[in-house]
Amino acid sequence: MALELKSVAKQVDGEVHIHPTDLTLAPGSFNVLLGTTLSGKTTLMQLMAGLERPTSGQIWFNGRDVTGVSVQKRNVSMVYQQFINYPNLSVYANIASPLKLARIDKAEINRRVQEMAELMRLTPMLDRRPSELSGGQQQRTAMARALVKDADVVLLDEPLANLDFKLREELRDELPRLFADRNCIAVYATTEPMEALLFGGNTATLHEGRVTQFGPTMESYQQPKDLISAQVFSEPPMNSAKVTKQGGEFLLGSSIRWQADASTTGLADGSYMLGVRPHRVTIRPDGAQPVAIRGHVRIAELSGSESTVHFDLNGNDWVSLSTGVHDFDIGAEADFHMDVSRAMYFDDAGHLVGAAGGRAD
Amino acid sequence: MRKTVNQRAWLFILPVLVLVAFNAILPLMTVVNYSVQETFGNNEFFWAGLIWFEQVIGSPRFHDSLIRQLIFTFSILAIEIPLGVIIALAMPRKGVWVSVCLVLMALPLLIPWNVVGAMWNIFALPDIGLMGYTLNAIGFDFNFTRQIGDAWFTLLLMDVWHWTSLVVLLAYAGLVSIPDAYYQAARIDGASSWAIFRYIQLPKMKRVLTIAVLLRFMDSFNIYTEPFVLTGGGPGNSTTLLSIDLVKIALGQFDLGPAAAMSLIYFLIILLLSWVFYTLMMRNEE
Amino acid sequence: MARITLDNLGHAYMPNPVNPADWALQQLDFEFDDGGAYALLGPSGCGKTTLLNIISGLLVPSRGRVLFDGEDMTTRDPTARNIAQVFQFPVIYDTMTVRQNLAFPLRNRGVPAAEIEARVSEIAEMTDLTEMLDRRASGLTADGKQKISLGRGLVRDDVNVIMFDEPLTVIDPHLKWQLRSKLKELHRRIDRTMIYVTHDQIEALTFADRVVLMKDGGVVQIGTPVELFERPAHTFVGHFIGSPGMNLLPCIMAGDTAMIGDTPIAVANAASVKPGGALEIGIRPEFVRFADSGLPVQVTRVMNAGRYRIVETVTQTGETVKLLASNEDEVPSEATRLSFDPAFTRVYRDGWLAGEGRGA
Missing domain, CATH: 2.40.50.140 (Nucleic acid-binding proteins)
Structure with missing residues (x-):
């Protein structure tokens, strides 16, 4: 169930967004894409999700070439920096929405939504609308929706960036626990070296559309391959x-x-x-x-x-x-x-x- | 950005393609067909080459209606765009009056074109129309069916009444999308109302105003129903705009060849001028 | 330049406030000294932006007065107050060059061209914008645009106060470090009153000489960064300042000794704890050590933050205690004991520091 990028590159109007990249993400792994704004994190995620098609190279999942397969058929889910929920649905209906689309029976939906709400500490808010929640709770709802359908790949694009400092700290603390028992491949984009460190897992440092280093987080931090990787993975700047x-x-x-x-x-x-x-x-x-x-x-x-x-x-x-x-x-x-x-x-x-x-x- | 190729998408847009083909492409091809041939009825056609094009381009009648058309279009643009912006600026941004204003503004746009023409025709009649009668009563010698100036005045006034709202709505949409921080910063920087307009509102409205200019340009260049119902192109030919002239030639005189050639030239003029407007207004845009 | 006084200030967005919760800003008396660096710190909805808008004149308070050097400014508009503000999202005049942006506030005030030119060059130098002066402002990166906003505030030499409304929100971490220190440096150089609004404790603490920590429309504590860190007046301050925040452990008082379960804990304010109320011991992770004697705990998680490690432990009653360990420290694998630095261990009663202020 690994996700493999084989010489994947992306150009838009002749401008290079992603240089040829080889990356293998193991099943059940938590992977951080660390880099500044415009370093290519979002583009790389969109390529992984199938929202964008690579200009060259292939994307393999589970030993199968999925390069041209559309996002709808890939069982991926995504969490964004903005808190994206259905505004007119309750928290319960929001979390249940991907399961309803998958035509899962009602009792099973209920069981999974309750379980996910418990994990996300949303149980008391299940009847509320997203607009009645705090920013942190809204983002928890979005994450619950992404996780509830047991996606093969869960992509999180700076999900904590719009939260207050303390809420960010709280969710950052909980995230590893949420992914601990899952077999999905988690990919987490961030500009903050501290987040990468606290999540553990693997870290890929990105700079100007290039993955400069990929490996276990501590190894990337303690043994940077080159000056750029060391600079990307240093806060305050090295x-x-x-x-x-x-x-x-x-x-x-x-x-x-x-x-x-x-x-x-x-x-x-x-x-x-x-x-x-x-x-x-x-x-x-x-x-x-x-x-x-x-x-x-x-x-x-x-x-x-x-x-x-x-x-x-x-x-x-x-x-x-x-x-x-x-x-x-x-x-x-x-x-x-x-x-x-x-x-x-x-x-x-x-x-x-x-x-x-x-x-x- | 290139999205994943999904062949099924073509299936979904096929009905629209068929419709567009029947609505636009086929008639256009017919027009091209007519423009290079001569017909005397009975479905008999003879090759005419570029004769009709030469005839139309050289005809003083075409020149006159083109000039009238240009005067009309540039006049209404010169009035409607600034007026629309001024009204949009004067509209409230918050509170209950917002929806009242928006509904009032939308009203003229909801009225069918031929009704607008008929309405203004009656409204401006010197003997029974409210406007025509009032103008005469207060001492103006107003008669739009006889006097060229009065006919133009009524025609322009009608178009401004009917279409300024569109500019207002677009400009208003541009204005409300400006974050409050910009106004706050400008107040703090001590900017005058004019400076706020010049350096914040106008640049932020640029995109919607470009759309407004293009829409109003194309629409006014194509205008037919309203002036036809209002003045019928008169008095004389004084308000005969391109489209009215075109219909006269095609249906009144049944000169299909020259009419087709004229249509194509007409079409090219609109295309060319739209492109010029667009490039001018989008210059310096990142 | 001015001393800013908030006199019995309060604000409610609704017309007839009845409950304390109706007030977006509870009663507040405070004085900003001329030339000071202040931070208004708190979570979203704590009233800090409301307060900022009242000071800048974008909002008229429902109650109380705002004085600049003793002069009542409550209803005067921002232009009359001579203030400058840097917003969360960069506000620049798109169609102008950087130079024209910086000159704009001066041009609006009819300053002679030669003087404008001189001021603009000086400020551009200060904000590292000299090389970009003739570029279109809209082409700059986010941090460059924020520097323009800042420059527009600095360019007028008669500005009473410069306000920052979460100015680093859209800036990447590595540039945040630079811009943040730049702001602090500029404050030291030009010696003008600055008020910085943020939810980020690190930004507030590093920038300000005095921090006003707010919650639910009220002020919880005002103090220097060191005071807020070492001596939080309320458990909320302990939680909000510091990352991770202060550990809180329910305790009882046995005479003059605080007890967590059976373990006596030496605390700094034992003598002043009066009976009654819910008691908690507050101790920051920075002041907890592994020890041979002390509070028995189990180590449950170790997170490596790069330059230090955050160790999570659980007491026998299920309370979490976090502590910071350096990379060189030995972290015991399971059962161990913790000692707290008595100088920084305090008892809180109903949330407030026992023996002081509202906790007396």
């Missing part, structure tokens, strides 16, 4: 700077230097791009190999529990993320420590060549 390796030492600018370790000592001398996630750049020395750096503070943001300091390091915009409250004046010189044991190194082509410590989280 810090980067040009460094030079000379002998057993790395040099950033003219004065910041540190020893290469087991995973980087074999790298040839030359210039590399260094990548360090913001929480590995801290105000107090932290981690296994902290290296002191000094920068000019652009602005410090204090959230009460964490301090985010934006600063300039040799002409690069860097961000430091520390727990606690640390305020700085604009333009002040400040000392930070980057834990190079968690750093990544990329070659000129952008490929990961060394992740110090083997694990760049």
Whole structure:
């Protein structure tokens, strides 16, 4: 029951929306498409659903070529960013609608709707109209409708984007549980790295119509293949700077230097791009190999529990993320420590060549 | 965007295709057929080549009615579009009066064309018509059946009365779709009413106004029933617009060849001018 | 520049409000200091947008007054108040270039051309729009358009207050970080009163010096980000601020000691808890640790958030306690005990912090 994309590409009026893409989604898997607006997430989903036909390539499902098969015949369901429900039907009728279309008998419909409502915590609202519900409940209704028909593929296109922060947190927490016992292939598009991380499963990072990396979420996060994947999968944005390796030492600018370790000592001398996630750049020395750096503070943001300091390091915009409250004046010189044991190194082509410590989280 | 090819879709649109064929394509082909042949009845046809086209294009009669047609169309566009926008701007955006205004605006559009012509004919009659009588009573020498200026005045007034509502409704739809934030931002930026109109309302109405101009242009260029019922093309030929002239030639004189050629030229003019309007108005559009 | 005073303010969208629930905005007295950075934070429907519209003059309150430097502005329109606003969805003048957009508020006020030119260049520099000045505004990306909206507010040097109505809604996360810090930086540079409305606690906390947290039309707590985080006045504040929010555990008081089941818990405000009411202990996930002694729990779920892990545990009475663990911390596989940092563990009575304000 796997969904396979074989060299699937999509062009519209000569403009490339999706570059040739190979992707195999396993049955029962939860897959996140992570990328910025216009990176191709929605197009890729529409191709998977059969709402769009690929310009070239094939889509296989369950060992069968379904490239030209229309969406009606594919048993897919979709949840959108907007809360899309039938406005004049009750929540019950909304959830029941796909089952009615499938001509399932009444008792069975009732059983499945009740079960789904229980799971989605919608039982007290079954008689209400969608307009009488909160945004979170409306989106739960839309999700219940998508899940109730036991679709083979469930596509969720930024379903939490229009919800308040706290509702988003709540639904984000529940989602993995909803898909846990299902054999469907779930595909979830988002712009937020945090969502991908919390869902686990697999993550595909997308950039300008290309899947830059696909694999188990933690692996994608800790072992990005290249600079772009690392940047897509980093929030706040990853810090980067040009460094030079000379002998057993790395040099950033003219004065910041540190020893290469087991995973980087074999790298040839030359210039590399260094990548360090913001929480590995801290105000107090932290981690296994902290290296002191000094920068000019652009602005410090204090959230009460964490301090985010934006600063300039040799002409690069860097961000430091520390727990606690640390305020700085604009333009002040400040000392930070980057834990190079968690750093990544990329070659000129952008490929990961060394992740110090083997694990760049 | 190309959607999944579903062969069954053709089955569903087949009835419409057949209808369109009978309604438009077949008659059009007949017209093309007539335009290059000469017939004397009895279903006898002779090849005439482009003779009718040359005759029509060279005929002063065609020139006159084309000029009259152009004057008519551009006059009503010049009146109806700005007037429609002004009325739409003046209409309430919220509250109970919205539906009242919308119904009032829709009323003229619901009246059949020939009734509109008959209505205005009676309304404007100098002896018994409300408008005609009143105008004469207050000192104007008004008689649309005798005086060319009065005939044109009545004709234009009738069209403006009948069709401005369409422009109003379209412009209004464009206006209400502008989010409140735009007006709020403009108030905060200290924009005058004129600036709000010029930089927010007009740009946001551009698409619907393009549709309004095209619809009014095509409709007014094709107009037949109302002026025919109102003035019959007179006095003399002074209000004989293209379509009226065409019917006179085709049915009055039974000159099928020249009429067919004229129809085709007429058709091409509409197509060409519509395209010009569209390109002009959609320029600079992303 | 002005100090903004809300005097006995209240607003109902219906004509004759009777119940407290009829008021979209409950009674509110507050003063925005000149040059401060404020956030109005709360879930949808909490009244924050109503309050924003009253301050900007888009809405006249049903009760109370709005004063700018002591002058009654309650019924004056937005133009007279000299305010600027950035909306949720970018509002730009499509047919104009970026330069014309920025110049628009000045042109409307009849500012001389040379001065306009100078101001526009200065603001474009501040908002990183210099290179796009001669492009059509409609061609810019969402964050560029929001910068134009912001620039139109900054370009007038007599603006009393700049208001933001969820300005980052349509911005992608990685650009959100940049734009958010840009707003904060601009506030520090130009020192003008700014009021930021949002449902996103991170945006509110990082932007504002003082946060007004609202719920159901009323203010729950006003304080600095640190106060809201470390000392929530109400369990709602604990829940709404912080991700995940504060853990809440029903407790009883045995003399001066708080008890969860049989486990005594050291709390900061034990002495001031008066009898009666429903009692709960509030403790943030950041201040919970695994320990050898303390509250017995079972670990039920570990979620990796990248830079830390969220561990979910369940007490013997079925209450969920979440805690944050760093990537290096050892997470016990099942039965374990939790200790709470006593300085940040507090008892709440009927939702309010016991011993203070409405919880006294």
